[in-house]
Amino acid sequence: MEKYMFIFIGGDVSHMSPEAQQAHMGKWFEWVKKLQDQKRYASGEALLPEGKLITGPKKTVTDGPFAESKEVVGGYFVVLAKDMKEAVEMAKECPDYVLGGVVEVRPVMKFDM
């Protein structure tokens, strides 16, 4: 098994009612549960939309949000998959696509080669 990172981008739910938000969250729980049951879920973190941006040789610090909400990284998972093909299939089950969300699938680099 190799490690892959799923980076979650966008997937705005701010227009949804509390009820609909909760229902959407339920879909995430089901997905995470499935990954865990299959022993594919390694770790994950959620990122808040606020933050700081440091740029340039002068190390200029500016306030987030960094981009439009549809481009904000909301969090990541590290999962275990046989290969990229399987990782992509797993990532296709993320519930956010209907909301315009994007998932970036990246292989985690190994150093002990």
Place this chain on the structure above:
Amino acid sequence: MHTNPERQVHELVDHLFRHEAGKMASVLTRLLGFGAMELAEDIVQDTLLKAMSVWKIKGIPENPSAWLYTVAKRKAIDTLRQQHLHSQHHSEISDALKSEWTLAPTVRQLFLDNEIEDSQLRMMFACCHPSIPYEAQLALTLKTLCGLSIAEIANSFLTNEDTISKRLYRAREKLREEKISLEAPIPAKLPGRLNAVLHCLYLLFNEGYNSSHPDQLIRHDLCSEAMRLCLLLIGNPVTNAPEANALLALMCFQASRAEARLGEDGSIVLLKDQDRTRWSRPLIEKGKYFLEQAAEGDEITDYHIEAAIAGCHARASSFEKTNWGDIEELYTILSDMKNSPVISLNRAIAIRYHVSPEAGLKALLAIEGLQQHYLYHAALGDVYVDVGDLAAARASYERALCLTSSIAEKKLLQFKMERLA
């Protein structure tokens, strides 16, 4: 969190977000002042968004409600500090919010369980303020206390989002102009205000039980919200009036039949044809209990009578064994209390079973003011069938068919017409 195998996927309580949205909005509005109702709702929305984005990845925290309140509290304290809202709002807590020493403790205090309930009660009285129209009271209650979205409210009332938004806007403007605060009304003014609140809950329940929505005959969510809020009134000694108990009894009796009232294909099952073993016994028992509690005072309200009628049906082991004599009498009392052709319609139906179909038909034909109501023509059709006048029955069913928007009601009428042939 996710790693604990004992935690289940669907562990999050049903409607948690919706219920907590209503609670937080009530507390925050009390904190920030009625003029800042939208601001309070923004904080609620932000809080839920934060929960959503963290929980979906990290799992549900041990105590989800406490987690939400912690976030909402922090946001409220920040907002109060930044905006100095307290300088322009008047309430029993505004002094405490002026000092940095008492600000945070006051905010924390208001998020305690009993204070949350108190805030919800105050909010109910404010939303059902008699100075705003009933439709707006309903919309405001649904939005603020029940956490329904504008789209969901528009959906329940078969109107568009624009109409609901305007209704809410005007209602909030009115509340702001009149400087209505979230104070519980003083005891002397309570009866009048309580009537408005009860009426609002009554309408809310009816909208759920007799939904005007084409696809959904019963909206259980609206019914349970109405019952939850009514129970809140009863739980507080100041608002625990006999008529509130009577209304809750009525709701319990009606709700006990909700399951049996819907066929497998979503069609209506009439009282006559309902499988009475599917009626909820616990709800019927609760109904009886609250009806007993309602007998405390000297005053008899229409909720008392309606609950007594619903109780008669609930007690009957079969349609035939229903005490139609009592029901007719209760409808007679009710029509003396408030003159409504719908009550006369129900009374006529009771007469039909208690006396004879001919007497029922006579009573029905004497009713004025229901020519545009499908229920009237549907009832006429039924009685014409019983007296053997099938041509008149068909004409009445056709008239009823033109007057209803509900798909389930239409199906039922079509079924009845097919049976005539």
